[in-house]
Amino acid sequence: MAAGAGTGQAGMTMASDEARALAATLRDLDGIVRILTCGSVDDGKSTLIGRLLWEASDLPEDTRQGLIRQAGPDGIPDVSLLLDGLVAEREQGITIDIAWRYFDAGRRRFVVIDSPGHEQYTRNMASGASHADIAIMLVDARHGVKRQTRRHAAILDLVGVKRVVVAVNKMDLIDWSQSRFEEIAADFATITERFAFEEAVALPVSAKLGDNVAGRSAHTPWYAGETLLEIIDRAPSRIIESGSAFRFPVQTVLRGGTDFRGLAGTVASGVVRVGDPVFDGLSRRQANVRRIATMDGDLEQASAGQAVVVQLDTDLDVARGAVLSSPDAVPVVARAIEARLVWLADSPLDASHGLLLRTATDLVPLSSIAIRARLDLETLQETAVSSCSTNDIVIADLSLAQAVAVDRFADNREMGAFVLVDALTGATLAGGVIVTAAARSASEGNDAFVLTNEMLARGVCAGLASSDPEFRRRAQEVAIILRAAGVTVARDKGPGES
């Protein structure tokens, strides 16, 4: 959208030609690239990001001048001050939480997700990583690859980051040693080849001095690769998965006028057009798309990333948690899931707690969870265990008290990721990705207590329609309480309920 359409009354006389020319260039940008930075404590991560902002972004002049004024005797501004925000952090000298920074370069928006170095806050790193398109891992040239580096690589792989850069920092402190750099790069390669990264590169830098960040370093004539900015600059924006199967997780139902009932959601993948047949896996019903509505007018089609309202030609009575797909490429309606998890909670897994599985828009109780193996961060091998605690990466088998529509994470990022939620406190306990999903688990017997809509409607949900979200919420609560009392609960949904 170009500028110049405004009709501000004073604008006719006051806006200079120069200002109008500037505003005219203020088109929407072409895309957004999210960059995660991670490393161990004191690897110089904040300094590296500060350096990126200093070199590549249009920092406000007051901020720039402030840092120049505060520079020490060597005259080098401490660019890390651009990052460390909270008082609690400054007092401890560590970054306790992910910080988001935004800058525009060229025709794109760059988002830097600065994640904590301290092992105690690995969960925050996992959280940040799940949003990233590319990750910069920092390694201190003096210390090389550490346990934390392996942990971070494993988490990046788990949450689906495909591009990683290892920045071997503080090269100035080891006299720009080529052999040391190559040793670290080789160590890193043995880690990354274990995972499914599409690209993994190493480069020697000094974040403090700027070498190989924006400009090529005179100290590393032996390094022929790209600078950090060059690598970031060619990173693709978030991949729009228009090629893969259509998935539309329903967020909420919207009504308008007398006969409009629309399903609101964001297209998770693929494309849908007016007239397309769509299928709801949970109710096993099919309809055709009548309208794709937005406040800016109806659309002929909607593709991945677009937030729309879909109206169907027959009222399927689907609600939040349903996933519309095309009838010939449907998600799995799963009761049993094999998953990889990163355990985020402070306390270890306590299987006696009521747990909920939160998928794209659905929330269902677990009937059981069994930890099968843990990733050993020294060997990167899986070892058999049955428990898990903070920061562990494990493989687990989940049985669900109610079916959910999902895909394997490898097939569909939006449909294959989930979090585990503590039913009582609401806390997010773990993040996970689906490895396999099946209709029914082998261990699930026929002795489950079946909680029917009829039962619920007699008492706890009296007076509520079964399509009412409050009905559903109460049903979940009852299931959770029963489960906490040791009863295996299955929900038998009435016809028309999703």
Place this chain on the structure above:
Amino acid sequence: MTRVFSHLDALEAESIHIFREAAAQFRKPVLLYSIGKDSTVLLHLARKAFYPQKPPFPLLHVDTTWKFRDMIAFRDKTARELGLELLIHTNTAGAEKGVDPVRFAPSLYTDVMKTQALKQALDLHGFDAAFGGARRDEEASRAKERVFSFRSPGHRWEPRKQRPEMWRLLNGRLGTGESARVFPLSNWTERDVWRYLLREKLDVVPLYFAADRPTITRGGQILVLDDDRLPLAEGETVVTRRVRFRTLGCWPLTAAIESDAADIESVVAETLSARTSERQGRLIDHDQTGAMERKKQEGYF
């Protein structure tokens, strides 16, 4: 016509997604409407998120009684034209005790008339979630905010206990006594807000545009006199200057900048070449080190 999916399209879709996630999960949300440009964008996105319904929540304005008159007029006109329920809350106990930004330190005034007032209003109506227009690019402590930001009983923000937010999964399940703040504009920058106002042709309070206004200078900042409640110190004289605001708040605490940008294109152009960070105009943030972080821990939005 197929339009390229630009970065603003992506931000808009993300914000709509957040609005819908919150409305589906929280029992009784409210939109904190503070009249400024961010609130204008926030409200516009809320309308888009629930179209063809109206947003399924009211607007709440915490009125300190020291907002610019233009802001109040704009607020009332907006609610009326869009047919939305507008709740207005003032900390009357604070107002009766005469807590004002003239005689009291900005931190105390803000605590009583904004932070406490907000808590009162949320408790009074039993809201379990409040949408706000805060952006992560505004200030260091906001750079760490979640999209769903949880508050323990008493509305306290505990930075160490924030829930991890992974992928696009927003977990809105509340623990006992918890409430949430929801920030649909988390990933927007000030420039994006202006770009979007321009693109969507949205009206904003006229104070954002340069005009000749009665001003004084105090502490190196330009203040616009909105009425006669601010006594002048010795040596201060009222001077007409051509000024505008980058951010709006209580008028004795909000500094103006000298500018000729009298329409939205000019403001956008000026913002594009901005040489100072936005919150420099908010005097309360300069009050003490870590001011915003402390205010947030105490429950300021």
